[in-house]
Amino acid sequence: MEEEYTFEDVREKAKKLYEYLVKDINQYIEKEHKQIKTLVFALDTNLRNIPLAALVYNYDNASGKVEYLIDKYAIALAPRLDIPYPDVLQGKKLNILAAGLAEPDPEVNERDKRKFSKLRYANAELDVLKNLEKINSRVSVTKLADDDFKTKQFQSEINNVAFQILHLATHGEFSSSPENTFILAYDQVISIKEVGDVFRTQLQSQLEPIELLVLSACETAAGDKRATLGISGVGVRAGVRSAIASLWTLDDKISVEFTKKLYEQLLKPGLTKAQAL
Known part of the structure; x- marks a missing residue:
């Protein structure tokens, strides 16, 4: 993802990974829970260093149009399954x-x-x-x-x-x-x-x-x-x-x-x- 000459290959792999990890979940969210705005991932070793924000849910090679997961949801990672409730910073000193x-x-x-x-x-x-x-x-x-x-x-x-x-x-x-x-x-x-x-x-x-x-x-x-x-x-x-x-x-x-x-x-x-x- 740091080298421009790899971008096309990265996008294709990012779309495949999206299909493996997120596609079915996204369809469920869109059908049942449209109010969800953030996805929190608790990942195993091999996936932790992949920037999931860069997963591609729509890629048209002919037109060059690319839509990333970060365009649709806020993305966060959790080191384990128990997720502490975050405090909101807005409105505070x-x-x-x-x-x-x-x-x-x-x-x-x-x-x-x-x-x-x-x-x-x-x-x-x-x-x-x-x-x-x-x-x-x-x-x-x-x-x-x-x-x-x-x-x-x-x-x-x-x-x-x-x-x-x-x-x-x-x-x-x-x-x-x-x-x-x-x-x-x-x-x-x-x-x-x-x-x-x-x-x-x-x-x-x-x-x-x-x-x-x-x-x-x-x-x-x-x-x-x-x-x-x-x-x-x-x-x-x-x-x-x-x-x-x-x-x-x-x-x-x-x-x-x-x-x-x-x-x-x-x-x-x-x-x-x-x-x-």
Whole structure:
């Protein structure tokens, strides 16, 4: 799905997968439950890293017309069958902690064999959120950019203020292996095990969990069939109800526009997080 020359083949396979997984369900919904607007999937290992939003329910090769499942329903994934009831963000005062990183401390790159590339638009992404604060009185944004995004400062903000949304514009990797699951702060790589430590006081002291974790400008572990469990693991350790993350390498310039549109939708009355996405 990342290479244009594969698009036609992908669409044909996406239509076949739609027919296997969704076609009969969709016919039942259209006949009996037309009010349903969101599909929640609890998937096994081989399907977890397939973006089900891109399943095709109508494809005319001759005309090039393509209709995707996301055109018809909001799509969400659940790591297991028991699905917590989500809280609605609209109508509430939104406290957002936005942390982003163009480049880590040079010493981090020296210590770490991964050699993290520069995220040129990470700060622009955080600026999008700060601009929201200027035009919407319900939005309050705490911004930690570059060398302000250090582990202790991040931990202090998390544990002392009740945030509904945590937005991270930084490198991250989400694998079934705890050793390969992390998010990057200015001063260190925060491993999945350390994520729990960062959020421990927050989980104990705040009345409500963080409603939404947005992991932006990140990528999953390439080829790891259980990578979405890594994303879920970060979310669970952070004590959040929902998480949004990319299944593959993300162009951080595009993520600026994505961020702007996502939060515009989140602030509209009556939309769930899945519908906003």
